[in-house]
Amino acid sequence: MLARQFLREVRSDLFDDPVAERIYSAMRLVRRDNGHHAPRNVALLFFAEEPSRWFRGAVIEAAVFADGAGGETIEEQRFTGPLPFQLRQALTWLEGRSVRRIEKQATRPEARAWVSYPALALREALVNAVYHRSYEDSVEPTKVYVYPDRIEVISYPGPVDGLEAEHFASDAAVPPVPARNRRIGELLKELRLAESRGTGVPKIRRAMHDNGSPPPRFDFDHARSYFRVTLPVYRGD
Secondary structure (H helix, E strand, O other): OHHHHHHHHOOOHHHHOOOHHHHHHHOOOEEEEOOEEEEOHHHHHHHOOOHHHOOOOOOEEEEEEOOOOOOOEEEEEEEOOOHHHHHHHHHHHHHOOOOEEEEOOOOOOOOEEEEOOOHHHHHHHHHHHHHHOOOOOOOOOEEEEEEOOEEEEEEOOOOOOOOOHHHHOOOOOOOOOOOOOHHHHHHHHHOOOOOOOOOHHHHHHHHHHHHOOOOOEEEOOOOOOOEEEEEEOOOOO
16 A cells, blocks of 8 residues: 555556556565565565564654753654654654744845755755665664754764765765665655755755855764764854
8 A cells, every 4th residue: 555655656657557566576675585576675664564564764753852961852753654654744843943034124125034954954854864865774764853953863883984084074075875774765766855965965055055054064073983964053143
């Protein structure tokens, strides 16, 4: 059912094929194992109702804090289900944390508008976290922390070899290293949730700049155990 919903959404001709096994083979969702079709990992992540049964990290956990790190938690959310479903649910929730403001300008007739967090920056940060993390090597969920002065999106583990801290500096070019989850990226691209061109970091920077926000920050530790995107809040100062 979930595979056919996907095919309907992307308007694939495969939707009309009555043979499920033929659909799964064409979508590269199965492999032959001891004479039978066995689901590939990407099939379980996208088309099983609870991927976390097999991959404990296939969950998005979000928390809103009253103050800084270690402060009181005032809201918690947990998004589960197939990757596209949990991603869309989390994006809707996350974009609801952003406040839109309109300010009249004394020297110009048009009003000035901005948001506390640009929707495109939020979207790219979360989609990239779900796309580029590992599901086999980490049991940690993708995490979203909302503080009064920033939003942090954290995925596990850190970036693949070939990506260094300087590649996430302002105006730096991200090298075209092989993707960790190419098939996940391909399916997210078909749903128009992601691109496979390494444009996520520049898009986040551009969206923050165009909104007037402080620049985003990207960091990971020496052991590459995590990757964190920090989006500072913009209050129109």
